[in-house]
Amino acid sequence: MSQGAMLQNFNWQQLQNGSDIRGVALEGIVAEPVTLTPAIVRRIGQAFVQWLSQQTHQDPRSMTLALGRDSRLSGPVLLEAIAQGMTQMGCNVVDVGLASTPAMFMSTLSSGLQVDGAIMLTASHLPFNRNGCKFFTAVGGLGKADISAILTYAAAGEFSQAATPGQVRSDPFLETYAAGLVQLIREGVRHPQDWDRPLQGLHIVVDAGNGSGGFFVRHVLEPLGARTEGSQFLDPDGHFPHHSPNPEDPAAIATLCAAVTEQQADFGIIFDTDVDRAAAVDAQGREINRNRLIALIAAIVLREHPGSTVVTDSITSEGLTSFIEETLQGRHHRYKRGYKNVINEAQRLNEAGQECWLAIETSGHGALRENYFLDDGAYLVSKLLIELAQGQLTGQSLTALIEDLQEPAESQELRLKIQAADFQAYGNEVMERLTAFCAAQADWQVVPDNYEGVRIRCAAPQEAGWFLLRLSLHDPVLPLNIESNCAGGIDLICQRLRPFFQQFSALDLSAFEGTPQEA
Numbered sequence: 001m002s003q004g005a006m007l008q009n010f011n012w013q014q015l016q017n018g019s020d021i022r023g024v025a026l027e028g029i030v031a032e033p034v035t036l037t038p039a040i041v042r043r044i045g046q047a048f049v050q051w052l053s054q055q056t057h058q059d060p061r062s063m064t065l066a067l068g069r070d071s072r073l074s075g076p077v078l079l080e081a082i083a084q085g086m087t088q089m090g091c092n093v094v095d096v097g098l099a100s101t102p103a104m105f106m107s108t109l110s111s112g113l114q115v116d117g118a119i120m121l122t123a124s125h126l127p128f129n130r131n132g133c134k135f136f137t138a139v140g141g142l143g144k145a146d147i148s149a150i151l152t153y154a155a156a157g158e159f160s161q162a163a164t165p166g167q168v169r170s171d172p173f174l175e176t177y178a179a180g181l182v183q184l185i186r187e188g189v190r191h192p193q194d195w196d197r198p199l200q201g202l203h204i205v206v207d208a209g210n211g212s213g214g215f216f217v218r219h220v221l222e223p224l225g226a227r228t229e230g231s232q233f234l235d236p237d238g239h240f241p242h243h244s245p246n247p248e249d250p251a252a253i254a255t256l257c258a259a260v261t262e263q264q265a266d267f268g269i270i271f272d273t274d275v276d277r278a279a280a281v282d283a284q285g286r287e288i289n290r291n292r293l294i295a296l297i298a299a300i301v302l303r304e305h306p307g308s309t310v311v312t313d314s315i316t317s318e319g320l321t322s323f324i325e326e327t328l329q330g331r332h333h334r335y336k337r338g339y340k341n342v343i344n345e346a347q348r349l350n351e352a353g354q355e356c357w358l359a360i361e362t363s364g365h366g367a368l369r370e371n372y373f374l375d376d377g378a379y380l381v382s383k384l385l386i387e388l389a390q391g392q393l394t395g396q397s398l399t400a401l402i403e404d405l406q407e408p409a410e411s412q413e414l415r416l417k418i419q420a421a422d423f424q425a426y427g428n429e430v431m432e433r434l435t436a437f438c439a440a441q442a443d444w445q446v447v448p449d450n451y452e453g454v455r456i457r458c459a460a461p462q463e464a465g466w467f468l469l470r471l472s473l474h475d476p477v478l479p480l481n482i483e484s485n486c487a488g489g490i491d492l493i494c495q496r497l498r499p500f501f502q503q504f505s506a507l508d509l510s511a512f513e514g515t516p517q518e519a
Contacts, residue, residue: 003039010040012155016147018473019340021133025074028129036074036131038081040154045082045119047153048135049089051146052117055137061090061162064114066107066173068099069121070212070274071236074131078121083168090162096173098236100212100275101134102376103177108138109372113173122274125246128239134274140372143340174212178219181382185224188386191393197225198389203265205230205281207256209245210237213271216378230263245272247279247364247377253287261285267388267398269381277364278377280384282399288384290362291320292402297366297380298323299401300387301358302330309356311346313337314452315413315481316362318466319406327404336452338473339365343373408465408483410490416478416501417508423476426506430478434469437500463489467497478507 015021015035021044023036049060056063067083069075083093094113096104104120107113117137123130135142135150142150189198204226208214214234221228232255233242243252247270260268260281268281279289288296298310302324309331310324316334324332331354335345339361346359350369360366365375368383388398420426431454438444438456443463447455453470465484472479480497484490498512 007039007043007157010155012151013148015040015044015132016144016151017132018338019134019142019144019147021147021151022123022126022130023132024129025072025078025123025131026129028127036078038077041078041133042081042085043154043157043159044133044150045085046089046159047150048117048119048133049086049091050153050159051150052137056116058116059090060086060160061164061166063116064092064094066094066096066104066113066115066118066171067121068096068104068107068118068173070100071098071210071238072121072123072131072273073128073238075121075238078131082119082121085159087166087168088161089159090164090166092166093168094173095168095170097170098212099174100177100215100378102276102374102378103174104134105136105141105372105374106177106180107173108136110173110176112176113171120274124274124276125244125249125272140374141340143344174215175219178215181216181220181378182223184379185220185382185386185389188383189389191389194225197223199385200225202267202388202392203227203229203263204385205232205256205259205263205265205268206234207232207252207259207268207270208234209243209252209271209273210235210240211245211271211273211275212236213275213378216269216271216275216381220378220382230259230265232259240273247272247277247289253279253281253289256281257285257287266392267385271377272364275377276375278366278381279364280381283397286399288399289364291317291407292405293364293366294360294362295320295323295402295405296399297360297383298330298358299328300383301368302328305355305357307331307355308358309333309346309349309354311335311342311349311356311359313342313361313363314450314455314470315468317408317411317483318457319408319485323402323405334451337361337470339363339367339375343367343375347373406485409485409487410465411483412481412490414480414482414494414511416480416511418476418478418506419508420476420506424471426504427471427476427478430501430504430507431469431471433503434500441496458484458489458493460492462486463492465489465493467493480511 025036101120104118120134123132191198256268321332342359346356349356357369366380367373367375443460445457455468467482
């Protein structure tokens with residue numbers, strides 16, 4: 001089949017992953033079709049130019065777009081293909097090279113670059129053979145409807161060719177972006193003796209997972225005076241040879257905990273591949289992620305904006321709610337999973353008159369209103385570093401801010417695979433019947449004002465917890481998140497739930513293996 005025929009018959013919409021594009025760019029260990037070839041990506045770049053031209057009423061020949069990539073092996077070839085497609089339409093291109101996703105958004109606000117939009121080539125923490133595109137204008141990241149429209153334009157392939165192609169120039173914008181973080185930290189700490197080096201005397205270890213985050217050591221921490229010995233996996237390597245570049249991955253966070261402990265460091269930071277997510281480790285080698293990370297940044301934000309609302313995703317704990325609302329005197333608003341969902345909800349609340357300065361997922365996607373509601377892992381940890389440095393001056397521990405956070409004794413996620421053809425309808429039926437089942441239990445209460453799935457509070461003293469059953473955003477899976485404040489509480493909750501799920505023949509209940517059955 002010719003390339004033209006292949007592109008004509010290609011299923012373009014399969015590439016949509018919410019508000020991103022994701023696909024297979026290289027052959028992997030498991031045989032699967034490559035869906036992001038240079039020819040396909042070239043069309044996607046042209047489709048973005050066409051979409052942006054229609055949105056802004058600009059001629060492509062007057063437009064300039066920025067292109068960046070993470071450390072993936074397919075990145076350079078795909079970036080070259082996108083640039084070629086754009087310049088064929090007369091658009092000028094700024095090749096940023098290695099970048100972070102937040103830096104690519106900030107490029108659209110830079111007076112130095114003066115670009116009309118940007119594309120970041122990344123597939124976040126996914127395996128080495130994946131890649132994708134995230135799109136930005138000065139307004140922010142594109143939404144689901146925008147991605148669908150771009151893919152529709154790509155499928156049609158009706159692009160005008162300019163008589164004179166656009167030009168490509170290079171600009172290492174990541175350094176400019178890093179300089180903004182340096183200034184943020186200097187102004188935040190306001191060190192009375194050493195303004196330029198407010199992190200002097202602090203030992204900070206960074207794990208970049210061989211993604212794009214190594215710049216944080218060279219261009220942020222070291223200029224600010226921090227010691228960084230023991231930092232690891234800073235060099236870009238698209239094979240990701242040491243661990244998954246994912247702050248949620250237990251093996252990845254364990255390597256950072258070990259490094260912080262071995263180095264006797266004051267703080268540890270871990271980024272995902274494209275640096276829009278982060279997690280941390282304290283001086284005792286304890287993880288600061290998920291509920292603990294949310295609680296810590298919420299304590300900082302609510303001190304700056306008392307009484308405001310913190311928006312999180314649906315699987316945050318009851319202890320976090322108590323901490324935000326009772327200890328910090330703020331408001332906690334749980335919403336749907338998906339970082340764009342959380343950010344969009346925070347923006348909606350502000351427009352409705354409910355003050356909100358923080359939107360954050362348990363995955364580590366954290367967005368602050370002061371920073372354009374951009375999910376930016378480097379900005380998030382910069383806020384923590386300001387607090388760390390100020391604590392060094394006053395003798396206050398950073399984690400003292402969350403000493404009143406009640407953490408569950410147990411936490412677990414079971415993923416129940418749906419083997420029905422229409423998995424969404426089947427999953428919704430399971431959740432509907434679960435609601436009725438739980439409502440009939442004397443010591444289980446359906447949690448009101450819940451925006452995703454079925455959340456149940458388990459009031460029995462020996463369970464003292466909650467669970468949430470929801471339908472995955474993209475996959476035929478019902479994730480079941482369970483937490484308990486009692487040792488053995490999860491087993492008791494599972495023991496009561498298992499017979500209910502056994503009624504559904506199209507559910508794979510192998511995730512329940514090892515949990516007790518009802519006597």
